[in-house]
Amino acid sequence: MKKLIAFALAFILVITPLTVSVFAGWEEEEVGPGNSAYTIGAYTVKPVLDGKLDGDGAYTKIGYRSTEISYAWSDDVDNSEAWARGLDFQIYASYDANNIYILVVSDAKHYFNECDDGDGNAWQYSCIQVSLADDGDSGGDRLEYGLWRKSNDGGQGSVIWSQHSNAKAEFTPVAGTNYVVNLDGGKLYYETVVPVNTFLNYDSISEGDAIRFNIVIGQADANTVGHVHTQYSSGCTGNGKNSDYFAKITLGAPIVVAKLEKAEGVKLQGELIGDPEGWGGNTNAGRAAAFDGDVATYFDPATANDPSIYCGISTSEPYTLTEIRIHPRNGFLDRFEGASIWGFNGGDFDPNSATLIWESDYEAEELTWQVIPASKFLVKDKAFTHFAYYNDIKHGDVAEIELWGIPASGIPAEVAEVAPEVVDETAAGGGGDAPAPVVAAPAPAPAPAPSQAAKTGNTGIIALVAVMMAAAASVVVFKRKNAVK
Numbered sequence: 145m146k147k148l149i150a151f152a153l154a155f156i157l158v159i160t161p162l163t164v165s166v167f168a169g170w171e172e173e174e175v176g177p178g179n180s181a182y183t184i185g186a187y188t189v190k191p192v193l194d195g196k197l198d199g200d201g202a203y204t205k206i207g208y209r210s211t212e213i214s215y216a217w218s219d220d221v222d223n224s225e226a227w228a229r230g231l232d233f234q235i236y237a238s239y240d241a242n243n244i245y246i247l248v249v250s251d252a253k254h255y256f257n258e259c260d261d262g263d264g265n266a267w268q269y270s271c272i273q274v275s276l277a278d279d280g281d282s283g284g285d286r287l288e289y290g291l292w293r294k295s296n297d298g299g300q301g302s303v304i305w306s307q308h309s310n311a312k313a314e315f316t317p318v319a320g321t322n323y324v325v326n327l328d329g330g331k332l333y334y335e336t337v338v339p340v341n342t343f344l345n346y347d348s349i350s351e352g353d354a355i356r357f358n359i360v361i362g363q364a365d366a367n368t369v370g371h372v373h374t375q376y377s378s379g380c381t382g383n384g385k386n387s388d389y390f391a392k393i394t395l396g397a398p399i400v401v402a403k404l405e406k407a408e409g410v411k412l413q414g415e416l417i418g419d420p421e422g423w424g425g426n427t428n429a430g431r432a433a434a435f436d437g438d439v440a441t442y443f444d445p446a447t448a449n450d451p452s453i454y455c456g457i458s459t460s461e462p463y464t465l466t467e468i469r470i471h472p473r474n475g476f477l478d479r480f481e482g483a484s485i486w487g488f489n490g491g492d493f494d495p496n497s498a499t500l501i502w503e504s505d506y507e508a509e510e511l512t513w514q515v516i517p518a519s520k521f522l523v524k525d526k527a528f529t530h531f532a533y534y535n536d537i538k539h540g541d542v543a544e545i546e547l548w549g550i551p552a553s554g555i556p557a558e559v560a561e562v563a564p565e566v567v568d569e570t571a572a573g574g575g576g577d578a579p580a581p582v583v584a585a586p587a588p589a590p591a592p593a594p595s596q597a598a599k600t601g602n603t604g605i606i607a608l609v610a611v612m613m614a615a616a617a618s619v620v621v622f623k624r625k626n627a628v629k
Contacts, residue, residue: 197327482537487528
């Protein structure tokens with residue numbers, strides 16, 4: 145791995161309130177520029193452009209590794225390198241014959257943006273930059289645009305930094321039509337759909353085709369606005385805007401729609417118990433969302449790690465569970481750790497008196513059902529009338545819960561003859577061995593400092609930077625680490 149620390153410059157222009165900064169540090173991805181490659185599936189459920197992660201079948205999750213991420217940071221931001229490395233983000237994508245669909249989910253720990261639509265300075269704030277190119281492109285041939293949500297009023301914004309010179313059509317992002325940026329649960333959802341002819345010189349794509357792809361996620365706050373970027377693949381922040389360094393994305397088969405086998409017994413029906421409201425007093429995120437059959441809705445506990453805040457079901461007679469099926473909240477797989485199912489017989493749920501039937505060991509997959517057979521239960525042959533879902537480790541969000549079991553009175557003959565099915569849409573594609581830990585993705589950032597300064601539209605900045613660089617030559621520092629490749 146190679147780390148280059150260069151140009152420790154930060155200054156404030158007195159003429160305008162704009163703060164201009166240059167990179168203090170930049171690090172390439174360990175696998176080497178241009179060596180990231182993934183396959184995405186064609187959607188089987190068309191993504192809804194609403195700034196949310198839709199149910200199964202809409203997106204393939206790109207399971208990037210930490211070695212495929214590059215970083216850039218500026219010295220006018222305290223702990224900026226840690227900012228860049230500490231961003232938690234996910235990338236999802238899918239396609240149809242004429243469009244590429246992209247969803248980036250990023251944590252909002254450093255979220256500040258008051259840019260107006262079309263503002264070229266957006267790369268200094270919280271936003272994302274999307275770059276797309278033909279697999280045969282090289283150098284500066286690319287479509288490059290930025291998206292953001294204003295932190296003061298929630299307004300949407302976008303800017304085009306580069307139209308692809310060889311594309312059949314130009315791209316004009318329109319809020320609600322081509323993109324939506326949503327803030328929900330401490331995460332920013334950047335969702336966008338891009339016509340393929342805006343970065344290709346033809347109108348349609350199909351399975352087996354390949355494109356080039358780069359995502360930059362920028363971070364900022366109200367006190368320290370500067371370059372803090374995390375980037376999936378390379379070629380924008382650093383490496384001179386070179387599409388040769390983008391990740392290669394192969395278009396795969398449609399996202400597989402599989403069916404789970406019928407579980408032993410029957411699916412439990414009964415009265416919902418627990419908190420009817422979720423985070424912020426929202427009834428749409430209360431207990432009903434975990435039992436409504438819709439994996440796009442979710443129970444979002446009003447308080448984390450609080451046993452009085454749970455969701456569950458009570459039945460008219462005791463049941464012995466045979467299988468537990470849980471669908472984590474899409475985009476929040478980390479909150480599956482600590483998920484647990486408890487049994488008890490009446491009253492309010494209390495972990496001190498209830499029986500722990502099963503608890504997650506955090507082995508789960510995104511965008512699919514987690515199926516837990518009785519062989520993995522801590523208690524296998526005990527009957528209860530009340531069952532609770534609770535999490536005492538993480539916040540506890542969950543999209544859907546199904547409990548299967550055998551009632552004390554036995555399985556009705558008519559039920560035994562009919563095998564209910566649960567649809568499971570598992571994302572196709574992927575690539576790479578394991579999803580990366582907490583890593584970061586970047587925002588609209590130009591390449592070298594002079595070109596970035598020029599992009600702000602302040603014509604005197606380039607000369608000023610040159611003078612200050614000469615004056616500061618004695619403090620330029622270069623640090624290197626041996627490459628691991």
